[in-house]
Amino acid sequence: QKEVEQDPGPLSVPEGAIVSLNCTYSNSAFQYFMWYRQYSRKGPELLMYTYSSGNKEDGRFTAQVDKSSKYISLFIRDSQPSDSATYLCAIETSYDKVIFGPGTSLSVIP
């Protein structure tokens, strides 16, 4: 079993839709969870970071962690064409090592 799994998509939604992106992980000891956004031909950029179960909001973005199920989610409200990108979940396994999911490609259609 891979340490982090993510549906690669592609996912296509109309502008204004609510988007749900999900990852599962294998090791219950993992504690720090992140979502990165990567535009085409660019490096990933950090969107959200959380280290506990529950929800964390930042504008139109909500990160959700369920440690009992080893499941993390990113919700995007009122999606915009500028949200079209690949979204990677990431988990910090130790201070100096982060592992990434394969990414979900999202297209928001105007």
Place this chain on the structure above:
Amino acid sequence: SAVISQKPSRDICQRGTSLTIQCQVDSQVTMMFWYRQQPGQSLTLIATANQGSEATYESGFVIDKFPISRPNLTFSTLTVSNMSPEDSSIYLCSARGGSSYEQYFGPGTRLTVT
């Protein structure tokens, strides 16, 4: 935040040659990393670049193939040696700031080996 630049942005190289990729950070950072990203796939950590000492390589990556230097707190290089077409990929430099989760990425170097 940290701004990371990489050179070259892209290159096409012949089989058997070597390419050195440079990574420059605009501020001092505690840790620097090198990743590889195959088209449509996620990031794979190659190694952690340690300032003043040998890099720490992940399983499947060796120093002879991917020598890394980090002479100071803002600069690192990755060399892809004796290249083959399987080395065609995007190579990304990354740096971590003071807080453990603040990891920043460069724009990547797109390498094609013919």
